[in-house]
Amino acid sequence: MSVLVVDDDPIVLASCRRILEAEGIALETAASVAEALEAMARRSFGLLIVDLKMPERDGLQLLALVRESGAPVPVIVMSGYPTSDAVQSSLESGAFAFIPKPFTPEELLASVQFVAPQERQGG
Secondary structure, X not given: OEEEEEOOOHHHHHHHXXXXXXXXXXXXXXXXXXXXXXXXXXXXXXXXXXXXOOOOOOHHHHHHHHXXXXXXXXXXXXXXXXXHHHHXXXXXXXXXXXXXXXXXXXXXXXXXXXXXXXXXXXX
């Protein structure tokens, strides 16, 4: 499975890379919605992990663009501001899961396995 992680925080991108690549998951990162759209134009991904709050365009705007495109890619939203409104709006917008930041490696991997279990097992 290939995963695209979108976050404006380089520490979060590095953490996700370390955690997911250790599990044998191919990973690409993007620091903005614009970079994510460029990456998605080049190739398809089995999963997107997207930060909710970013400058210019946020994770929900990216989620809406993905849904409008008709791409069947699941999306996990993450945020350092895990209010009930943030969780609810993410899930109502079509996110498959919501991860509050900071998260542990186990929390990230559990979310990935929950959203794409067959992919994680090599399917």
